[in-house]
Amino acid sequence: MPWPQTYDPMGSLALSTLLASLPVVVLLGTLAVLRWPAHLAALAGLGAALAIAIVPFGMPAPMALASAAYGALYGLLPIGWIVLNVIFLYRLTEERGLFGVLRHSITTVTDDRRLQLLVVAFCFGAFFEGAAGFGTPVAVTGAILIGLGFSPLAASGLSLIANTAPVAYGALGTPIIALQSVTGLDLLELSGMVGRQLPFFSLIVPFWLVWAYAGWRRMLEVWPAVLVAGVGFAVPQWLVSNYHGPWLVDVVASVVSLGLVSLFLRVWRPKRTDTGSEPAAAAPGVAGAGAAVQTAAPVADSRLVWRAWTPWIILSVVVFVWGLPATKAWLDSLSVIRMPVPFLHQAVLRTPPVVAEAHAESAIYAINWLSATGSGIFLAAILAGLVMGCSVRMMARTYWQTLKLVRLSLLTISAMMAVGFTTRYSGLDATLGLAFAQAGFFYPFFGTMLGWLGVALTGSDTSSNVLFGSLQKITAEQLGLNPVLMAAANSSGGVMGKMVDAQSIVVASTATRWYGHEGDILRYVFVHSLVLACLVGVLVMLQAYVAPFTTLVR
Numbered sequence: 001m002p003w004p005q006t007y008d009p010m011g012s013l014a015l016s017t018l019l020a021s022l023p024v025v026v027l028l029g030t031l032a033v034l035r036w037p038a039h040l041a042a043l044a045g046l047g048a049a050l051a052i053a054i055v056p057f058g059m060p061a062p063m064a065l066a067s068a069a070y071g072a073l074y075g076l077l078p079i080g081w082i083v084l085n086v087i088f089l090y091r092l093t094e095e096r097g098l099f100g101v102l103r104h105s106i107t108t109v110t111d112d113r114r115l116q117l118l119v120v121a122f123c124f125g126a127f128f129e130g131a132a133g134f135g136t137p138v139a140v141t142g143a144i145l146i147g148l149g150f151s152p153l154a155a156s157g158l159s160l161i162a163n164t165a166p167v168a169y170g171a172l173g174t175p176i177i178a179l180q181s182v183t184g185l186d187l188l189e190l191s192g193m194v195g196r197q198l199p200f201f202s203l204i205v206p207f208w209l210v211w212a213y214a215g216w217r218r219m220l221e222v223w224p225a226v227l228v229a230g231v232g233f234a235v236p237q238w239l240v241s242n243y244h245g246p247w248l249v250d251v252v253a254s255v256v257s258l259g260l261v262s263l264f265l266r267v268w269r270p271k272r273t274d275t276g277s278e279p280a281a282a283a284p285g286v287a288g289a290g291a292a293v294q295t296a297a298p299v300a301d302s303r304l305v306w307r308a309w310t311p312w313i314i315l316s317v318v319v320f321v322w323g324l325p326a327t328k329a330w331l332d333s334l335s336v337i338r339m340p341v342p343f344l345h346q347a348v349l350r351t352p353p354v355v356a357e358a359h360a361e362s363a364i365y366a367i368n369w370l371s372a373t374g375s376g377i378f379l380a381a382i383l384a385g386l387v388m389g390c391s392v393r394m395m396a397r398t399y400w401q402t403l404k405l406v407r408l409s410l411l412t413i414s415a416m417m418a419v420g421f422t423t424r425y426s427g428l429d430a431t432l433g434l435a436f437a438q439a440g441f442f443y444p445f446f447g448t449m450l451g452w453l454g455v456a457l458t459g460s461d462t463s464s465n466v467l468f469g470s471l472q473k474i475t476a477e478q479l480g481l482n483p484v485l486m487a488a489a490n491s492s493g494g495v496m497g498k499m500v501d502a503q504s505i506v507v508a509s510t511a512t513r514w515y516g517h518e519g520d521i522l523r524y525v526f527v528h529s530l531v532l533a534c535l536v537g538v539l540v541m542l543q544a545y546v547a548p549f550t551t552l553v554r
Contacts, residue, residue, distance in 0.1 A: 002349040002360045005427030007434055009056050019056050020431040023049035023419055031519045038506055038518040039408050042415030049419050053426030064422060066344040071421025073365055075414035079135055081374030083507050086139040088402045089381035093311055095398060096388045101308035103147045110265050113276040114210050114222050118229050120144050121162035122206050123258035129163060130250020131320040132373045133171030135507040137163050142511030149276055152514035154213060157524035160499045160508055161209050165202040166250040167461050167495035168194050172323050173246030175491055179465035183473045183487050188245055193488035195241025196552040197539060202234035212528060221270050228264045232257035311384030322376030331371035339365045354430045355470045409510040416502040420458040424467060429457060433468050437475045444544040445537035447472055447486050448493035452533040455497030459504060464494045481544055485553050489540040496533035499525040
């Protein structure tokens with residue numbers, strides 16, 4: 001007999017909402033205020049989630065523990081598997097002395113830190129978001145920015161800020177496809193609606209990114225290049241999402257933006273070059289990074305430059321091919337193992353008003369070790385290692401060193417995902433969502449913020465859409481709003497939550513080797529995340545009620 005979720009166990013939505021928020025308060029409070037190490041903060045949040053789920057919300061203990069175990073496993077595969085192998089590739093390039101060459105080659109495009117940030121974090125990162133998602137862009141761009149001499153805090157925080165506008169179409173449109181599956185709304189309508197919301201922010205985010213790093217006046221010194229990057233991304237994002245679908249939006253937009261910026265920088269230079277005034281990397285907990293960054297840039301011929309870029313070209317090609325639906329389906333047919341989670345699969349009943357009709361929640365852990373994005377990255381790293389002349393023994397030694405390096409990060413990611421899965425299957429997330437749904441006229445704003453909260457809790461725009469997509473549709477229909485608008489707002493608002501979700505912060509701290517400073521990263525990005533999410537909410541309010549913005553809703 002399935003256990004039915006209850007969303008107001010205390011008989012008071014306010015009190016039930018307060019209880020449901022405690023795991024998030026404990027997690028973020030211990031991380032950002034008490035400055036606990038991330039793995040301890042995550043474990044504390046997990047303990048709070050289990051206690052609230054079992055006692056006031058009445059979830060059977062075996063189910064609660066099973067949901068936590070399910071989340072922990074998901075944290076290792078696919079999320080942790082991506083992080084481990086990206087760092088492995090990065091360390092191989094360091095071992096062969098090629099990362100310095102790559103860093104120098106980027107400075108030949110531009111030696112201005114603001115423009116390097118634009119090219120690497122916004123343009124290059126968007127490609128990896130579109131091709132793979134799930135932490136890949138933050139891991140890759142964070143490592144590259146550290147190599148370029150950005151401080152660990154700047155490299156981490158700025159990679160997170162940049163990884164926003166592309167998120168709704170990440171991993172070849174996975175969040176929009178998931179949203180369609182839970183709402184039953186037309187896929188192309190959802191893709192087009194998000195594509196009439198996010199392009200505004202694809203224009204804003206590059207300016208915001210450079211401003212967050214350099215300040216207002218220094219941002220204005222490079223505004224032409226920033227505008228080229230933003231327009232070069234926003235226009236293809238709108239066109240492809242509205243007239244083709246969600247699958248290739250980020251890939252096309254990122255390639256166009258990167259190409260236009262590179263061409264523009266051949267004919268334009270800022271009057272004053274910003275080579276950076278911060279010390280390169282000698283921060284606590286960043287063993288060896290300072291020496292790597294402060295090494296003089298090598299003088300490289302074209303063949304050496306190509307050799308330095310080859311690992312990242314291999315990574316881009318393999319990850320893109322790995323993410324194609326046909327490739328995934330073929331690899332899954334060879335290797336995937338699907339395991340129903342004991343005590344959890346079909347044992348939890350999701351009930352109205354969160355869903356239109358009560359249904360049992362599935363809980364099947366897919367061991368897709370071959371089709372997982374991390375496996376593609378692992379293959380790319382091995383191929384790149386061979387091209388770079390690494391011996392098998394050297395690669396094995398480097399992999400073991402990488403595993404030791406990221407072990408606490410893997411534990412943290414697993415614990416973070418365990419918190420997210422526990423709140424989902426116990427109904428704590430739905431209680432928070434129902435509280436947002438009480439907003440009435442202001443629901444377009446607060447519904448957007450619900451998407452932000454969903455990503456902040458789960459670490460994934462896809463997961464947030466699965467959790468709250470149906471609720472958004474039902475509430476919109478009850479309030480006489482366009483359900484496509486509000487379902488899309490869940491995804492568009494969610495992208496700004498990507499900055500503050502614990503999983504992404506841990507990935508950033510791992511990529512930049514700034515272990516133990518996750519709270520500092522959270523404080524760095526939190527206001528940016530909240531303000532940008534509010535701006536998305538304002539746009540959705542305008543689309544819901546105010547001409548001419550209502551013409552964007554069709």
